[in-house]
Amino acid sequence: MIVNIMVRTYGQNCPVAKSLDIFGDRWTLLVVRELLIGKTKYQEIMDALGGISPNLLSSRLKTLEAAKLVKRKTYEEHPRRMEYRLTKEGESLKFLLGVFIHWGGRHFGHEMSLVHEKCGGDLEIRYHCPACDGAVDNEEVNILRKTHGKAPRRWVFKEYAPKKK
Numbered sequence: 001m002i003v004n005i006m007v008r009t010y011g012q013n014c015p016v017a018k019s020l021d022i023f024g025d026r027w028t029l030l031v032v033r034e035l036l037i038g039k040t041k042y043q044e045i046m047d048a049l050g051g052i053s054p055n056l057l058s059s060r061l062k063t064l065e066a067a068k069l070v071k072r073k074t075y076e077e078h079p080r081r082m083e084y085r086l087t088k089e090g091e092s093l094k095f096l097l098g099v100f101i102h103w104g105g106r107h108f109g110h111e112m113s114l115v116h117e118k119c120g121g122d123l124e125i126r127y128h129c130p131a132c133d134g135a136v137d138n139e140e141v142n143i144l145r146k147t148h149g150k151a152p153r154r155w156v157f158k159e160y161a162p163k164k165k
Helices: 015-023 028-037 042-049 054-066 093-108
Strands: 070-076 081-086 127-129 134-136
Touching: 015 028, 028 042, 028 054, 028 081, 028 093, 042 054, 042 081, 054 070
Parallel strands: none
Antiparallel strands: 070 081, 127 134
């Protein structure tokens, strides 16, 4: 269970809203980006982000730690200095960042791209349907709310609307 130490929440039982409770600010995904690139020390992350305040960086790292996405470890006692590493769950955010890299590269033309480690080829982000073992175009994807914790047998479009309190 992910616990959010941030005060603000959307208060919706939706995976997008719950994810944004953790990542829905200006800096958190950029902190994750730096951790994925291999920066582990506070000052390295601070220098790479250039513009984030020390208090804000500390807050974002604590949020990620509370969500069990980051673990911190002391690497020096005097003065006490911490190293930050993504947990296995935190490493899974590579895909999410990959989507942002892919989308941002297409729309803003930045030089960052996703590359296959084995062959060096550029990667694409695609949906894959395990039921028919095929690639699925964006136009063929619909958002469907699960009912009673069971996945639907087929994709049916339903407009998403949050539950009223």
